Structure formats: structure tokens, C-alpha cells
Amino acid sequence: MRRFGFLAVLIVLAALVPSVASAAPRDVCGPAAPGFARCYAKVDSRHALRATGYGPADLRSAYRLPDIGGAGETIAIVDAGDAPTAEADLAVYRQTYGLPPCTTANGCFRKVNQQGDPGPLPPVQGSWPVETALDLDMASAACSQCKLLLVEGDDASFEALGVSVDTAVRLGATIVSNSYGATESRQSADFAAHYRHPGVAIVASSGDSGFTAPSFPAVYSSVIAVGGTSLSKADNTRGWTESVWKGASSGCSAWVAKPAWQKDPNCPGRTVADVSAVADPATGPAVYETTIATGWIVVGGTSASAPFVAGVIALAGHHDQYPDASRLYAQAGQLNDVVSGDNIQYEECGGDYLCTGLPGYDGPTGNGTPNGLAAF
Template identity: 30%
Template sequence: MKRRSLATLTLAVAGTAVLAVSAAAPATAATSSAVSPATSGVYTVHPFVEKSALSPGQISPALTPADCLAETGGAVACQTPDSIRAAYDIPATINGAAAGTGQTIVIVEAFGSPTVQSDLAVFSQQFGLPTPDLTVYYPGGKPTWNGRGTQSNWAQETSLDVQWAHAVAPGAKIALVVAANDHGATIDNAVKFAVDNKLGNVLSMSYGEADNLISSPNANNGQTKQAQKSFVQGAAQGMSMFASSGDEGSDNAAGFANFGFPASDPNVTAVGGTNVWAGSGLTQPHDTVWGDYATCPLTCAFGPIGATGGAQSLFLAKGGSDVAYNASVYTGVLTYLGFLGGDSNGFYYFGGTSAGSPQWAALTADVIQAVGHTVGTVSKYAPGWATGGQLFDVTEGSNLTPTFDGGYSATAGWDRPSGWGTPDVGKIIAALQ
């Protein structure tokens, strides 16, 4: 099995960004106010991936984590839609319709993928999911695909997010909003486009910017202020917005406690990472904090790979994750990539908190379908869900890193790496009904 670890993506300083609505966009789309070059910051995206030994023809809806453990010599308990639904009590249908029916999941990416439609179709067919309904928007114009460097990395993130949103809410439509380039201001304008047009009731962002970069004397946080305006507007519209907590532990490789944006925004629900327990061959009877440097799961065949973010923000009040979800590569989710070419195309194991953000958005779409109304900012419900048993309390593990041993440990109740815990979607639906 060949290991492929994706490089960190750095967004260049943006030039003036003008929102040019594509033909697929709603006719009512508004022109975005541009963010100047001086105010554009840096975002990163961290999908961690291992090559699977399983070709598309070998995948079946009956595949289990145990099958993957057998294929990999006990190294990886890869997750499928069935195993994730079982782990988090996610219904496949609601009132006789596929879960998520009537809802649209909005996903924001840069560059997108040239094979996003066909890859999603392969994934859906192999796991016996309903035919997907995906619309791609290019609010800044469609980028020219060259398949190199950061474009390839963003394409992998796009595949992960779109396929696993569909896995968790197979009846929902997906609105993929693709920024024309990887400049920070361009991505923020893509978020603004999605919010201005309220493309859906839930929105996922699998990227972030370390707080120390925002707060640095050499940085200008005008870009984050632009994004925060969209988050305030989205919350006022009843949208549920999610962002990953990061994959470089409690310090974001800075050597001191350091969270990230947009996960730190109060209107955005920050999704921390865990090692999912159910059916994964782990000895603990519950999820544990994804922190390979503290406790590496299974055989740790590839060594420590990453750790969930979670720390006090340097410039906002939030102190870490709000909720959590599976993020370990060792319990990673199977995702199909078809743009790599030749024998490189196929299923991969993906990990990282960027996998949790679109799945929390999707399970919230399921909840909205079931209860018949929007729920808004999910983090405001999390404390009550924790005491009511709708969230599983994560009490083991830490997000320390080699660059900072002051990582935070999971505790009873809320903690910085895993927030209030992982979801029992069936119980969440019952509580809101």
C-alpha cells in the first residue's frame, strides 16, 4: 500500500476579486464587494490520504471496516457509508425518503475537480446510494485545469467533501461553489456568493487559517472580517455553517497554543477529530481524540500522521472545537479519485478534520428534513445535546504535537480537541422533534 500524504496548501495574496456569476448561478445573484490585496490572508487544507488496495470493482455495499483491516494487515479500518451510519446512528431514510431529501448541502472549495461529477457517480454506484444531484457554481469564473500542485490537492479535497456529504445525506442536493483560484479573498467571495443566494440551509468549509498568521503584525485580518460578515448574514438566515478544526494539533505547528479561522468564528460550528470506535477494531468502546502523537490507533503502521486542532483562539472568544467526528487516517473514509490517470485512479483512505465538516453539514440536512425547519448555528445546541445524551462524550486522548507538548486532553464534558462530542443523529432528531 503506497502512502500519499498531501502537502499543505498556501493561498497566495489575492488581487482584486470580482464576482462574475456563471450561467448556472441564480439570476438574483449579487455582485460581491471585493477584498483588496492588502487584506487577503492565508488558508490551508489538510486531507490526509493513503492509497487503497481495493479497486472500484472490488468495492461493494457490504464492505466493512473489518474487510479493510484484513486487506491492510490490521493497519487501516477504512469506513464506508454503512459503517459511518452505524457508528453515528444516521438514518438512511426519513419518513420513507432518502435522508436529506428536500435539502441542499453547500460546499465551498478552490479550483474544484475536473471529474467531480463522474467520481461522485462511481462512489454512489459502488455503495448503492441514490443517484446524486450535484450542481457546480463558478462565481468567479471557471478555472483552467492544469492538474498540477495545489490544483490536484484541492481536487482531492473536493472529492472527499462531495462524496461524503452524499454518503451521509444521500437524498440531499449538493451545491458545490468553486472559487476561481486559491487566493483567500476569492474563496471568501465564494462564501459570500453562497450566503447571498442562500444556496442551502447547511454550508461546509474544509479549510482554515492559523490564528497566529491572522494576528501577526505582518498580517491584515481584513479578509477574516469580510468572511465574518457572511457568517453573521448566514446565521441570521438560519444557515448551519461548519468548518474543520485543523489537523496540526493544539498549536498549528506554531509552538504555542493556536487555533484557526473560520472554525473560531462564533457563527461557525467547529468540528474536531476523533478515531471512530464502532466496528473499527479499536479496544476503547467509544471514540477517542484523534491525536496520533499521544495515542496512535491500531498498529500505527505509518507512524503518527496528524492530530485534531483545538485551542483558545488568539483573537476571538472561542476556545476550541464545538463538536467532533471521525478524522483519523487509520479509520479513514473511502473516497474515489478519477482525475489522477491510469492505475492511480481508484479508492483512497482519507482522514483529517476536513472529512468531518461536510459530514456534520450533511447530518444536519438530515435533521432539518426530519424536524421540518432550519436549526441555525449547531454549536448553540451542543451543550444541551451533551447533557441529554444526543452527543457521545469523548474522554480519552490528546492533541499534543511534536512542536508543542502543551496539547489538550479530552475530559468529561466539553474539551478543546473534541468539543461536546460526536453525534447520535437519531437521538438528535428525536430531541428536536
């Protein structure tokens, strides 16, 4: 029995997926109260009613990734509330794109609550099931042989999500993906320990508000902060082109000290991001979800790039070498350098690298995007 009646589904979809005539992407999750996180997924209204998003083969082509690898890795997805159709929706996605099954029965997929138990599962939290579907699909797109562990927080509070990260690590996750956040503040430090697990790579979305104050948990020095790009096919040697996605958040921390491995000159604190991948909803991936949506939609935001990068780390097999993002700075020359576009929305930065795609490191895309596995 579906959780929502037909009328309720139409009401939710009206808010989530506006008319195709509207070009602006819509946030999947609304504003969050203090102490709570907002998911960073965005539905592209131009394509949401058509399955035109990128599939795994497109993404493997764009980022020169192998078809196989990562069989010994477990990617944990941490989200708020239950996604009742997560496993069934994932099955449709993977079957559609010819990926191997990932199910509870074959030991590839596991869903637990924040205590690590299979039940009772928390109630649905707004439209977070769309975020969950995006995360599972993007992790699958990058690493089809990885195991997937979905840990569902009791709600979207940072306390619940932080406990969920700890649980994921305790249950054997080698990479933990977090596609949510809130603007950093004095209180951000209260949750930092949840995102510090040496030996396990912790990945987080930079956010979708352009150049602004950084988002936590991405701003923590123990976290790999993932920014976002616009990705399009092109008639060039690579076959693809990328620029800064306008929504990809970047910024200079007022609360987190500059890590020794970050050398950019114009930010005395931690700079976000470290690395990036496709995030623009207008050039985003196809996602299958049926708790909130009615099947195929196109979803983006740095909610897409974070689980994808988690999958790339899993493919490379060096998750134990990510106590922080320093590896991606040492290997920056092995990444695709993104040298165009900016993320200026509310604040100007005079064309500075903090908000503009320039040669070398820049805030919106970090050191660049995956170019095979050499940097990872």
C-alpha cells in the same frame, strides 16, 4: 482527455501517496501563502492503494444515523479551483455503496464558479480535487437524499473562498461545508462576514495540527467548528469506539471573544472545537477520485469530519437553528462523549481539556460525536 499526462499523474501520486511502508499520512495540500487557505485533507499511506476505508453503512452504524432523510436540504461544498471529474467520481462512489444517483441531470448535483455560473470554471488548484471528492463523498455518506452544490473558488485565497460561501447561500444552500483554513491572525476578522449567514448552518474543519492556535474560519463564533476522532469497531454495546485523533486541531482564540454559550473555564476567548466525527486517516473513509488520484483512496483529516457533520445537520432538518454552535452545547448530553486520547504535537497543555479527551467538553472533540439525530 485527461488534464494530466500519465507521467504527470505518477509524479503527483508519488508526492500524494507515498510507499505503503511509510505510515505517516500526507497532506493533500501543501503550505499556503498569507491570505490563502490550505485544504485539510490527508491521505493515509498505509491504505491509500487499497479500498479499505469506511463506507456510508459503516458511518451510519457508528453514529446511529437513519438511512433516509434530508430530501429538502442542500449542502454546499466550497473548495478552491475546479475538480473536473467531480460529478463522475461521485457517481462511482454512490453507485458502489448503493446510494441514489446525484447528478446534474436529475437536479441533485450542481457545480458552479464563485460567481454562481456554470462556466467558465476556474483552473485546477494543485491537489484540491482530492479534497473536493472527500467533501462530496462524506456529505453523501451522511445524507444520501440531500442535494449537493459545489462552488469552486477562483483560487485558494480567502477572498475567493469567502465570496464562494456567499454565493452558496445566495443559490439556496441550507448548510455550507468548508474543509480548509489558516492560523488565525489579526487579519482573520477581514473575512468573518462571509461566514455569518443566519438561517444557514456554516460548518468548518478545526484543522489538522493538533493543539495550537485555532484555525479560521472554524474559530469564528458564527461557525460550527468540527474536530476529529479515531474511530474503530469494538466489541461493546455501541459496536464502535472513539478517541481523540492526534491531528485534530484545538485551541484558544486570541482574537475572537468568548461566545456566551461557551462556558469552558481555561480559555478567555473562543475555544475550538464544538463537535466532531471521524477524521483519523488511519481509520478514515474510502474516497473515489480520478483527476489527481487513480480511483479509490483512503482520506481523512478534519476535512472528512466537517462535511459529514454538515450531512448530519441536514438529516436533522434544523439548519435554521444554527446561527452559531449553541444548539450543540444545549444538547451536549445527546452526543457520544469522547474521553480518551490527546492531540499534543508541538505544545504541551498538562492534560488540560484543551488538548485531551475528557468527560464533558474538550477542545479536540468539542461536545462529542453524533449519536443519532437528537442533538442536532
